[in-house]
Amino acid sequence: MSDDRRSGDAPEWGRVGPEDPTADPATRPAMRVPSAEVEPSEQPTVAVPVEEQPSADDTPTVKRRVGNTRTGGLWAALILSAVVLIFLLVFILQNSEPVSISFLWLTGTLPTGVALLFAAIAGILLVAVPGTGRILQLRRQAKRH
Template sequence: MSSAQLPPGETKPVRSLRRRFTVRRTRVGGWWVALVAGTLVLLLLLIFVLQNGQQVQISFLGLSGVLPLGVAMLLAAIGGIVAVAIPGTGRILQLRRAAQQEVAGRSPAPPAEPAQPPTPEIHKNAPQ
């Protein structure tokens, strides 16, 4: 049988015309994904604020005022983000400083040894 004549029910294998290759990720592609995701989050926040427009009384550290509920909750979320970002930034700076000292050949200060509890002294002549 030649390749032109195949038995009924069998098909000739077809080579894929497409070459399989992968595209490496780039910074621009990453920024684009972040921009789209950020836009979606901002759109959802805008919808949230617009749907929660009823006025609420807010009191904080002796200050008080009236704000729309959505705005008050958004400000509380921003305050929470700041409360997490401050110690996180401090830790990043601490690690960066330690890495720079390591690269420069200076070893960062070793961590302080934990205090050992005093061990009781055992005397050989002590009554038991």
């Protein structure tokens, strides 16, 4: 037997089920063989093509991408800040042993976590103040030109 489909004969391995789809036991329950007579493994299986149901609205659906907004960026920054704040609070609460701090003529004791928090804030200010000055300088220069 040839597997050549041009000859008009379909190969046996390509045929699934009866020629007439209305004679299919899967679609017509009256044609089913009672299960007492035939084991489930011997029950005939037939592939039936499924037609796509037309939708009530034939207009194609167009998915639009919502662009990034300032509000979305603000929410992302807010969530990130909340996560960082939670980690910072856990750090401060776990490092509560008092340490002696001396700065210029001032001396005192602070919990370790709080002392490190003040040091981090001072470091941020060391970067933010000159950075803000440079941004203002560039804005003034951009307005002139």
